[in-house]
Amino acid sequence: xxxxxxxxxLRSMVEEAISKIHFPDSPADLYDPITYMLAxxxxxxxPVLALAGAxxxxxxxxxxxxxxxxxxxxxxxxxxxxxxxxxAPLRRSMETVHTRxxxxxxxxxxxxxxxKSCQLxxxxxxxxxxHVMELFHRTAIEVCEGQQMDMDFETMDDVTISQYIEMITLxxxxxxxxxxxxxxxxxxxxxxxxxxxxxxxxxxxxxxxxQDDILDVFGDMAKVGKVQxxxxxxxxxxxxxxxxxxxxxxxxxxxxxxxxxxxTADSMKKVETITAIYNRIGIREMAEAxxxxxxxxxxxxxxxxNAPENRxxxxxxxxxxxxxxxx
Amino acid sequence: xxxxxxxxxLRSMVEEAISKIHFPDSPADLYDPITYMLAxxxxxxxPVLALAGAxxxxxxxxxxxxxxxxxxxxxxxxxxxxxxxxxAPLRRSMETVHTRxxxxxxxxxxxxxxxKSCQLxxxxxxxxxxHVMELFHRTAIEVCEGQQMDMDFETMDDVTISQYIEMITLxxxxxxxxxxxxxxxxxxxxxxxxxxxxxxxxxxxxxxxxQDDILDVFGDMAKVGKVQxxxxxxxxxxxxxxxxxxxxxxxxxxxxxxxxxxxTADSMKKVETITAIYNRIGIREMAEAxxxxxxxxxxxxxxxxNAPENRxxxxxxxxxxxxxxxx
Numbered sequence: 001x002x003x004x005x006x007x008x009x010l011r012s013m014v015e016e017a018i019s020k021i022h023f024p025d026s027p028a029d030l031y032d033p034i035t036y037m038l039a040x041x042x043x044x045x046x047p048v049l050a051l052a053g054a055x056x057x058x059x060x061x062x063x064x065x066x067x068x069x070x071x072x073x074x075x076x077x078x079x080x081x082x083x084x085x086x087x088a089p090l091r092r093s094m095e096t097v098h099t100r101x102x103x104x105x106x107x108x109x110x111x112x113x114x115x116k117s118c119q120l121x122x123x124x125x126x127x128x129x130x131h132v133m134e135l136f137h138r139t140a141i142e143v144c145e146g147q148q149m150d151m152d153f154e155t156m157d158d159v160t161i162s163q164y165i166e167m168i169t170l171x172x173x174x175x176x177x178x179x180x181x182x183x184x185x186x187x188x189x190x191x192x193x194x195x196x197x198x199x200x201x202x203x204x205x206x207x208x209x210x211q212d213d214i215l216d217v218f219g220d221m222a223k224v225g226k227v228q229x230x231x232x233x234x235x236x237x238x239x240x241x242x243x244x245x246x247x248x249x250x251x252x253x254x255x256x257x258x259x260x261x262x263x264t265a266d267s268m269k270k271v272e273t274i275t276a277i278y279n280r281i282g283i284r285e286m287a288e289a290x291x292x293x294x295x296x297x298x299x300x301x302x303x304x305x306n307a308p309e310n311r312x313x314x315x316x317x318x319x320x321x322x323x324x325x326x327x
Numbered sequence: 328x329x330x331x332x333x334x335x336x337l338r339s340m341v342e343e344a345i346s347k348i349h350f351p352d353s354p355a356d357l358y359d360p361i362t363y364m365l366a367x368x369x370x371x372x373x374p375v376l377a378l379a380g381a382x383x384x385x386x387x388x389x390x391x392x393x394x395x396x397x398x399x400x401x402x403x404x405x406x407x408x409x410x411x412x413x414x415a416p417l418r419r420s421m422e423t424v425h426t427r428x429x430x431x432x433x434x435x436x437x438x439x440x441x442x443k444s445c446q447l448x449x450x451x452x453x454x455x456x457x458h459v460m461e462l463f464h465r466t467a468i469e470v471c472e473g474q475q476m477d478m479d480f481e482t483m484d485d486v487t488i489s490q491y492i493e494m495i496t497l498x499x500x501x502x503x504x505x506x507x508x509x510x511x512x513x514x515x516x517x518x519x520x521x522x523x524x525x526x527x528x529x530x531x532x533x534x535x536x537x538q539d540d541i542l543d544v545f546g547d548m549a550k551v552g553k554v555q556x557x558x559x560x561x562x563x564x565x566x567x568x569x570x571x572x573x574x575x576x577x578x579x580x581x582x583x584x585x586x587x588x589x590x591t592a593d594s595m596k597k598v599e600t601i602t603a604i605y606n607r608i609g610i611r612e613m614a615e616a617x618x619x620x621x622x623x624x625x626x627x628x629x630x631x632x633n634a635p636e637n638r639x640x641x642x643x644x645x646x647x648x649x650x651x652x653x654x
Binding site (some may be wrong): 027029030081083084103104107108110112114116118119122126129132133134137140141144145147148149151152157254 | 354356357408411412430431434435437438439441442443446447449453454457461462464467468471472474475476478480
């Protein structure tokens with residue numbers, strides 16, 4: 001067997017394949033936004049994971065390529081529709097589709113993008129195509145459920161940590177899990193290995209989102225590319241926020257509630273005050289411990305995958321890099 | 328073989344199967360709108376056509392039932408998203424989802440509905456599932472293209488009859504065509520018969536839409552259940568409108584343009600004046616001739632389907648009933 005491909009090689013393969021996807025010229029308002037979305041810089045994490053999942057078991061990645069792209073197109077479809085729902089002006093430093101065009105264009109080109117992702121998934125080989133599609137559909141439903149829970153949380157003030165973990169599992173983690181498993185299935189992996197790959201992806205996905213929550217408050221703004229404490233400003237019910245409300249003493253709770261309920265509050269001051277409370281309670285350490293728990297669970301599942309150890313190095317490296325983002 | 332089932336029997340079968348589709352209780356804002364949409368009264372034309380298409384070749388309709396429902400769920404998904412884009416307050420005399428809930432709920436429950444339709448389509452039997460899915464995806468893309476063209480037409484003043492026919496073909500006719508063909512494929516029909524069934528559905532679909540255009544102006548308001556001349560009030564580029572602008576003499580054209588460009592015009596008076604011009608030019612007769620042309624083409628394709636004549640009676644009756652709506 002040839003040496004296993006690294007993340008950057010897999011990413012190049014994905015970028016090249018994406019650049020070869022062409023859409024009709026007309027109707028322009030239907031297809032231009034799709035081309036625009038797919039050209040935005042991104043980590044291409046889902047197709048890379050699908051190909052890395054396949055590469056554990058085979059050197060021939062070509063049967064996995066179209067479904068890998070399908071997962072990326074699907075992910076971009078969810079971003080497109082989520083951006084309308086979140087009323088987001090920017091995505092990866094570029095105007096969102098509903099801003100650059102309009103919401104109707106964003107709805108309909110998003111729908112078309114979803115169909116396109118289905119078409120790419122359906123290019124999976126005959127012997128696994130039904131399983132690939134079933135997993136894809138189930139995952140797509142779960143991603144919608146996660147997005148709805150996320151929106152529901154905005155107006156709830158009793159979100160628990162377990163509800164939060166369920167939400168990020170559905171909204172983020174299951175698609176990473178499904179990407180890995182899709183690659184494994186297409187490469188002919190046994191059922192148990194596919195299951196462990198899925199669980200590896202799911203746990204890494206949750207760890208990844210927890211890391212995002214931590215970086216939003218404690219990360220290096222320049223590296224993260226977002227406003228420091230954006231989640232705090234938006235009262236977003238992250239792991240940090242929910243745990244702080246659970247563990248705050250009476251005085252701290254009063255302060256948290258004061259800042260949460262004052263829409264005219266100075267953003268900088270709000271971030272500063274709430275971060276100070278997080279520090280006093282030790283929220284960061286708790287979030288990091290939770291993240292480590294999911295990371296370790298992920299690594300146990302990866303270890304249980306029935307593939308040569310040296311071929312797992314890409315996925316081990318990918319997961320470890322995730323843990324290092326914070327430093 | 329048992330006697331072929333009539334439209335009302337097929338519709339009952341569809342209604343019963345729809346009533347058995349259950350969605351999770353939570354998240355409520357994701358699933359309640361889907362249940363709401365599917366419970367709205369409708370003709371269930373697409374699943375009825377799918378089952379009727381299958382019934383040409385077999386008495387066992389059970390393998391076609393889930394995909395037939397998938398086509399209905401897909402159709403309702405398009406209505407849900409179209410209603411947001413068209414800013415429509417009512418659908419079948421009930422509040423639209425984006426009005427009763429909000430646009431975000433309508434976007435996301437629509438997305439979920441689309442995935443549900445994919446899941447139902449995927450229940451097609453192994454030997455045809457890939458073809459069924461390919462046809463479904465291609466059709467879904469075409470329906471999106473048709474909707475985009477329809478929206479584009481709003482701001483164009485040079486829409487031709489052939490562009491209009493293309494738009495209604497994509498927006499309406501191909502889904503009827505795909506429904507019939509899906510039923511045929513699942514029932515094991517030969518490729519030529521499937522092709523003729525598709526063309527039958529496509530031509531009937533265009534005739535159906537032309538009939539709708541005619542009824543909007545010349546129909547019995549009570550029967551149609553819409554505002555008389557709603558298309559005229561909205562400057563909608565229907566067959567009648569486009570042909571009238573093409574054939575109007577200088578005076579008539581000036582009058583048409585006056586009414587089309589006055590947003591403050593009295594609706595009743597606008598409908599009355601433009602209908603009078605339609606009558607003077609003979610637009611209704613032209614639209615009826617065009618409709619008859621598509622109808623006849625449809626019947627030729629149905630005749631070419633390789634199935635016993637007595638089993639085609641349901642589809643013949645369905646098509647003829649369509650032509651009688653006007654009287």
